[in-house]
Amino acid sequence: MIDSAEEAFEDDFNQALSSCLRKQSDLLPGNNSGLQNLLASYQQTTVMAKLQSIPSYQATLLLTEYNLMLGDTGPLPMHLRHHLASRAFKESGKFKEFSDETRKLKNFEKCVALQRVDKIMAEKPWAVNKYHIEELRLVNLSLSEIVHALLIMAHTHSILGIEKTLHIAEKDVTRRRKPGQIRTCVDRTENLNKADGEEYWEESPLVCDQLQGLSCERYWDECGFSVLNFLHEDASCVIDNRFSSAQNLINGNKNTSKFLQAVWRYSQVLLGFSLDDYENELIDKVLDKSQKEIIYNICIKQFNNKETFPLKKVSLETVVTVQEARLQAEIVILLPPLNRFLNS
DSSP states (O other): OOHHHHHHHTTTSOHHHHHHHHHTGGGSOSOOHHHHHHHHHHTTOHHHHHTTTOHHHHHHHHHHHHHHHSTTSSSSOHHHHHHHHOHHHHHOOSGGGSOHHHHTSTTHHHHHHHHHHHHHHHHOGGGOOHHHHHHHHHTTOOHHHHHHHHHHHHHHHHHHHHHHHHHHHHHHHHHHHSTTOOOOSOOGGGGTTOTTOOOSSOOOOOOOGGGTTOOHHHHIIIIIHHHHHHHOHHHHHHHHHHHHHHHHHHHSOTTTHHHHHHHHHHHHHHTTOOOOHHHHHHHHHHOOHHHHHHHHIIIIIHHHOOSOOOOOSOOHHHHHHHHHHHHHHHHHHHHHHHHHHHHO
């Protein structure tokens, strides 16, 4: 299905990525012209360049982007899709920051309502409820458009999270390597073992009662997929494939699998999900306090605070694992409110 795309980009694109895309080509619509444009545009992005060492994950990102953003792959109008995915939309904390051009957009009130929900999803995803869905319906977004928009938001959060974390990590490494330079970003992990026992991050899970105590992965497997499949069939298959790819990344190397499993589970603890005794034991055994702080910074703090934060050496796989755990959590948290709205 994607042979023509391969031929067009075989000189520029990693053959491993082409192979991964071929294996997942059943998730693509029949017309692949949009995929060719997507491949061309992504060659220029920093995120995709940084992810070349894990082509299977690159492929799932491209497939997600293709199915959510291009062509006749969903009900949301194209201008709203791109507005949702824009960096300006993500970083605009106040409605007055919309540009004059944006204010002239058709259905501007939809943009305002969507931004309000996007801000909640980014900063406190566990707080999204049925009333936020009702608010989006009041601005004449159909339920299918709402689902499409929410998936774009969650996907974009994960991409921006990876991009921002890698940027901060690179700046931190550069700062430490420059001789004679005064450090302006204090490494707070140096103080974690002080006698006063001061902690620098919250470690109190916000239990998602609406999931009836199920873990994030179990909820997705037992009922989350079927709910999303009912609401947006094509997207549910792409998202499920992406979660499988994340698990393959975590379990693909026996030397790092336990660590990445602990990273995944701790990320979802921070987002409000309960774990069983084995999973809690795994976290306590594998992750020390400084590692937990790094995960907190990547998963939570960067979405709530525009200030930079220190990062010691952090692997690309760790960054991806945290953001994919967050993506799954965001999507799973959205499903009960959507289900309640359907049944109200």
